[in-house]
Amino acid sequence: MSVHHPLHRRLALIDMGTNTFHLLIVELPEARHAQPVTLLRTKVGVRLGEGGISKGQIAPEPYARALHTLAGFKEEMELHQVTDVRATATSAMRVTSNGPELVKDIFEQTGIQVEVIAGDREAELICAGVRRAVPLGPEKHLIMDIGGGSVEFIIADESQIFWKQSFEIGAQRLLDKFFPDPSGVFPPEAVAAEKAYFQQVLAPLAAAVAEFRPVGMVGASGSFDSLADMHLGCLRAEADLPPSTDLPLESFHRSQQQLLSLPHEQRKALPGILPMRADMLVVAVVLIDYVLELTGLTHLRTSAYALKEGLLAEMLAS
Template sequence: MTKRFAFIDMGTNTFHLLITELDEKGQLRDLVKTKLPVRLGQGGISNGAIAPEAYERALKTLKDFRRQIDEYGVETVRAMATSMVRNASNGEDFVKDVFKETDIQVEVIGGEREAELIYYGVRAAGVLDEKTAMIMDIGGGSVEFILCNKQEIFWKRSFEIGAQRLMDQFFKQDPIAPESIEAEKLYLQQKLQPLTEAVARYKPTVLVGSSGTFDTLCDIDALSKGDTSRQQSIPPASVLPIEDFYKIYQDLLRKNHEERLAIPGMLEMRVDMIVLASIAVDFVLQQYNLQEIRVSSYALKEGVLYQML
């Protein structure tokens, strides 16, 4: 008996839909994997409410997701909302409206739970081993850090310092000004004090980037070497050499919006936020002296899937 599941991850920047099928042998097959730049946080994240245009975009996207879910005859639907919805003054109304218009019941999950589910997703991608790793998942609203290895989580925390928030605060001119880069790093140093203490205790050596920004960095890296394999399918686990990251990073800091958009592998929905996100990656690499970067294309929704199974 085959079973079909649908997972919706309603992020601050991107909405994801995954429809997957479990066959008699217990094999999983993805039927639909979509990500759309809904930008739920746009125009509202810094004053704590979902803006009317973003509200409409989200409802429209979820109606479309519902149509696809019905087309595939899915039995089980799980929809998760994260940072933007959990912090928005109109978050509850939004959840009610979603249910009213699409019959999708949204679970608003807390930061700790979000971090835990990301860990299960990343673990399923096969990027973790015996080494102590720092998973970093950069969302639009929050960034999750998990110190772990493939057996267990040692420490986890969600910080409300996502790329949309950083953008509203530090992206004053384009290309970004050196003083804005310094200001962002200083801000991260203050905000990430609990992480700094945990790092001193658990001593991670590997940075594991989870989906989003990190997938795009890997796409750019591969295409710069003439490798087009990621255009066909993105592997669950990848490696991003540190020197390659820094080559891309320096390039992102030098270029303006149009020039970044022209970089092969760049996604339009990440073209500005990737600047702020990459500064955060650089900060973490330097501050915590991490020796390598691995990337998991699995994150929250895969974590929910693997926990359910």
């Protein structure tokens, strides 16, 4: 007599960021404490915030790209026989007038129900994801995630979050504000203007750093992955990223210097750069530099895990 085994639970985690949509498909083990097996890890540069986020709407082209990308994700999910889906959307869908309409269209066209999450919740999930990649230990670390729409800062150790805040100052917004024509070199006065803006907007971060005194910094997702790739001199595929990479301070400053002194075409040609990030990285390194100056931190690590791995961590714990 043949025994019929039920299909293993296969979970798809979708993180719809303002720049990048991520898809992670894992198979959940039957044993309680076994680790999930990754079946697919992929991302698509959707640039949902392009040409509209600063005006409070998703422009028609990115809107179409989002639907197209999710149709592709749905095919992957069917191919991998996914049984459960969790999809979250962040800043671009949070703050735009037509974000709810896109959620509705996605559901109608793919059957995927997208949950638009608040900045605070985003910060929590990022922290949970980073903890899976970087052993924080008992010491407080500053975790930073630069998205296209928002930037999250979290001060945490391995078991506790001491402070967290989401700021709507993501790379696409910074680009719109300080570098509207990114074909040339980012001028020194724009660097100064961007830093003056941070001094004003990031006052709560300065207060939290003074109070909790983190000892190290962990940078999650996009811009930090790119800086680690620049440090290593090669563009790593999503599936090849180790959970965490050390980023020496002098390497960061070298990359920063290159990004700030080259025009768009030459930035794009730098080893380790995704063309889509060539411009956003310019405003992002100024932000990272500002935070390094503010905190005096010298130890920088990158985490390839962020929001979607945080969702996974939560689901495994429940």
